[in-house]
Amino acid sequence: MSPENYTFMFYGFTVAWLVIVIYVISIALREKKLRDELERVKRMVDEREGELKK
Amino acid sequence: MNFLRQAWAVAEKDLRSEVRSKETVNASLSFALVILLLFSFAFDPDAEQVRQISGGLLWLVFAFAGTLILNRSFARELVNDCLDALIASPASGAQLFFGKCLANYALLVAVECICLPIFAVFYNVRLPQRIALLFLVMLLGTWGITVIGTLFSAMTVNLRLRELMLPTLVYPMLIPALIGAIQLSTVLIGGEPLGADNQIWFRLLIAFDLIFTILALSLVEIVLVG
Amino acid sequence: MRLKIMLALLVLSGLLLTWNLYTMFLKVPDEANQGAIFRIIYFHVPAAITSFTGFFVAMFCGVGYLANKDLRLDAIAASITEVSLAFATITLITGSIWGRIIWGLWWTWDPRLTSYFVCWLMYVGYLMLRRAIDEPNTRARMSAVLSIFACIDIVIVWKSIEWFRTQHPGPVLSIRSGGGMAPGMEAPIWWNLLALLMLSASLILIRMRQEAMQREIDSLRRYAHAF
Numbered sequence: 357m358s359p360e361n362y363t364f365m366f367y368g369f370t371v372a373w374l375v376i377v378i379y380v381i382s383i384a385l386r387e388k389k390l391r392d393e394l395e396r397v398k399r400m401v402d403e404r405e406g407e408l409k410k
Numbered sequence: 411m412n413f414l415r416q417a418w419a420v421a422e423k424d425l426r427s428e429v430r431s432k433e434t435v436n437a438s439l440s441f442a443l444v445i446l447l448l449f450s451f452a453f454d455p456d457a458e459q460v461r462q463i464s465g466g467l468l469w470l471v472f473a474f475a476g477t478l479i480l481n482r483s484f485a486r487e488l489v490n491d492c493l494d495a496l497i498a499s500p501a502s503g504a505q506l507f508f509g510k511c512l513a514n515y516a517l518l519v520a521v522e523c524i525c526l527p528i529f530a531v532f533y534n535v536r537l538p539q540r541i542a543l544l545f546l547v548m549l550l551g552t553w554g555i556t557v558i559g560t561l562f563s564a565m566t567v568n569l570r571l572r573e574l575m576l577p578t579l580v581y582p583m584l585i586p587a588l589i590g591a592i593q594l595s596t597v598l599i600g601g602e603p604l605g606a607d608n609q610i611w612f613r614l615l616i617a618f619d620l621i622f623t624i625l626a627l628s629l630v631e632i633v634l635v636g
Numbered sequence: 637m638r639l640k641i642m643l644a645l646l647v648l649s650g651l652l653l654t655w656n657l658y659t660m661f662l663k664v665p666d667e668a669n670q671g672a673i674f675r676i677i678y679f680h681v682p683a684a685i686t687s688f689t690g691f692f693v694a695m696f697c698g699v700g701y702l703a704n705k706d707l708r709l710d711a712i713a714a715s716i717t718e719v720s721l722a723f724a725t726i727t728l729i730t731g732s733i734w735g736r737i738i739w740g741l742w743w744t745w746d747p748r749l750t751s752y753f754v755c756w757l758m759y760v761g762y763l764m765l766r767r768a769i770d771e772p773n774t775r776a777r778m779s780a781v782l783s784i785f786a787c788i789d790i791v792i793v794w795k796s797i798e799w800f801r802t803q804h805p806g807p808v809l810s811i812r813s814g815g816g817m818a819p820g821m822e823a824p825i826w827w828n829l830l831a832l833l834m835l836s837a838s839l840i841l842i843r844m845r846q847e848a849m850q851r852e853i854d855s856l857r858r859y860a861h862a863f
Contacts, residue, residue, distance in 0.1 A: 582755075
């Protein structure tokens, strides 16, 4: 079969894997962002509770 | 009967308000004329090309101009909390929705009836003998646009980016109906016979209208009230 | 416990996909008419099936939310839709690459391809709508209604194979009558489908955990501002 055939097949597979990888990376980044946000808000709640107890 | 009476009350209110102010219809018509003008530059079609793109051109104009009307439909109720008052009224969500659909339908068909001869003049198209069939296609296609557009107008009424979200959500959903209407219109305006292939589009349009009308009437209460 | 399931699914799907690569490249011969490029079907079809399954399941979760008003169902629906959209993107792009070789065109506007692209656009709209609404209950309500409408359109997509002439190759899987593929060549599609379904399940579970975290952040914020 023509070499173009094989090249495009590899493009196809590459694209499929690439989309999955990009999506997984974006999920991981969002996870980190959410965790940081959660820590920040928990700290804020603790501070406010501390102020209230004084 | 009560359902229709309530719905008609809402439709009458909308139509009367529109007839007095004429704001939406004017904007919609002007926009339609501008699009017709722009397309003449974009394509500069000769007679043969016009026959091929006539249906598409016509329905794109109808869809774009229609969005203006549909957007205003629920947006005009936001002032002075009119929407809350309507929802709190004895009329059910479905009656309110159907009334708005009727009003929007009337306005949209009116705009289309004015656009069609203008289109024929601008693009040198002889309107076909079977203009009754063309009118039927217009009525069927427009009802599809109206039902979906009015429901999504209700959905997006409280969003900041209302004018942006409505077209984004509505156009993909309308595509089956638009395809059917465009195919039929192109065939009818071109003067070709309606073969068996094209009858499928009629069935598609009717099925589309039926399915989405029933779906919208069942779900609109959830959208409006919760 | 959840975490273990997620990791197990991820690892299993990864292993299955890798094993499939071996089958796809080395054991299955080139198809007579299409050549090497036909192997794209092993990603294209499973991704399409996964995305369709996801969209339908998300619709049922949306309906479940409307019935129970449980925000977790809404979170499930949103997660499934997002993951399915990723697989839909894979389907579109791999299909386009395949078409470039077979038909000489990157894209053609035949009914099935068009309808699938329309479906993709609708779910992009779904995600945009979710981002535009801040209030969780309203967001869940509108998303559920939108996904019901979108799913009906998917049915029109499915019907379009039977109603209209199309350039897309006809059904070739053996479950439909008159299947056209040799049995040895068909198996990797199903194995890949299993792998992709497991992969999507693990991604959905991860997304759901993130939605739960988001809900916790929202409620803690409300609590903090109550002081």
